[in-house]
Amino acid sequence: MTTHTSFRLDGARILVTGASRGIGKAVAVVFARAGADLALSARSSAALKETAALTEEEGRTVVLVPGDLAEPGAAESVVDKAADALGGLDGMVHNAGMLPSHPDGSPVLDPFQDSAQEDWNQVLSVNLNATAALCRRAHRHLAASPRASVVLMSSTAGVIGTPRMEAYAASKAAQISLVRSLAVGWAREGIRVNALCPGWTRTDMTAFAASTEPLSDWLMAHVPLGRWAEPDEVACAALYLACPAASYLTGQALVLDGGTSVPDSGLAGIPKPPSPFAA
Numbered sequence: 001m002t003t004h005t006s007f008r009l010d011g012a013r014i015l016v017t018g019a020s021r022g023i024g025k026a027v028a029v030v031f032a033r034a035g036a037d038l039a040l041s042a043r044s045s046a047a048l049k050e051t052a053a054l055t056e057e058e059g060r061t062v063v064l065v066p067g068d069l070a071e072p073g074a075a076e077s078v079v080d081k082a083a084d085a086l087g088g089l090d091g092m093v094h095n096a097g098m099l100p101s102h103p104d105g106s107p108v109l110d111p112f113q114d115s116a117q118e119d120w121n122q123v124l125s126v127n128l129n130a131t132a133a134l135c136r137r138a139h140r141h142l143a144a145s146p147r148a149s150v151v152l153m154s155s156t157a158g159v160i161g162t163p164r165m166e167a168y169a170a171s172k173a174a175q176i177s178l179v180r181s182l183a184v185g186w187a188r189e190g191i192r193v194n195a196l197c198p199g200w201t202r203t204d205m206t207a208f209a210a211s212t213e214p215l216s217d218w219l220m221a222h223v224p225l226g227r228w229a230e231p232d233e234v235a236c237a238a239l240y241l242a243c244p245a246a247s248y249l250t251g252q253a254l255v256l257d258g259g260t261s262v263p264d265s266g267l268a269g270i271p272k273p274p275s276p277f278a279a
């Protein structure tokens, strides 16, 4: 394995969920550049077509398998259509996920005791139940591949916990637990399973926080690198987990958060602005 080939996915057939925007869109482009053939999924067919157009110049096979992962049976249908269209599956980057938001796009950040059970149910349905259904259905295809890999897009929130985002954090922690169970359970079939845990990344999901100054400043004050991650940076880490360079890596959660999850002793002197959550 040379340095050049170890970071490539030539001919690998990969399902990418949440490929219509943000991190998933970046994953699709980076994976196509690395030589993968792709099945792209999300609810919006129009946005998936835009992602597919961005991959065109790489000359790879790209098929669209739209579906709403909150709907019963949708995950299974997405996997079946992807495998049918690509002639099998060598990998899956399950990246689709959601945070509850208000109609103006701002995230619901209520204290847990005031939060709604319906929001909890919705987050767990999309972020966790669909993950289980996708992995369960993809297994038969991955087991037939000599180079199978699953990457679940978890979150730093799943590692450190996050007040006011308890459902989201719990769903992402559960994904990490599932990764550890499946990695061992499927290891003898040669299927690697890992999680990627980004910190604050500049996408539609975080657009409100990024554009609301006291909140953005407050959040970035807790990121030692002092800035938002870009979707491409997350996509490159996903590529690493999926490609031959990581062929002995399984059951891990790679945290990509600019240092946020490292306890801040205070000795670095990073200034903290006034909290927007102060009463």
Ligand SMILES: NC(=O)c1ccc[n+]([C@@H]2O[C@H](COP(=O)([O-])OP(=O)(O)OC[C@H]3O[C@@H](n4cnc5c(N)ncnc54)[C@H](OP(=O)(O)O)[C@@H]3O)[C@@H](O)[C@H]2O)c1
Pocket: 017, 018, 019, 020, 021, 022, 023, 024, 041, 042, 043, 044, 047, 067, 068, 069, 070, 095, 096, 097, 098, 126, 153, 154, 155, 156, 197, 198, 199, 200, 201, 202, 203, 204, 205, 206
């Ligand atoms: N941005 C961050 O700071 C951050 C940090 C850590 C982890 N993450 C995780 O990274 C992943 C991608 O997030 P992002 O920031 O790129 O978010 P985003 O811009 O909001 O994109 C979310 C993606 O998920 C798809 N999706 C949402 N609900 C769906 C459903 N019910 N059925 C099918 N697809 C659905 C969306 O497509 P449609 O709307 O077209 O369906 C979209 O492609 C998520 O799992 C998120 O939790 C994000």
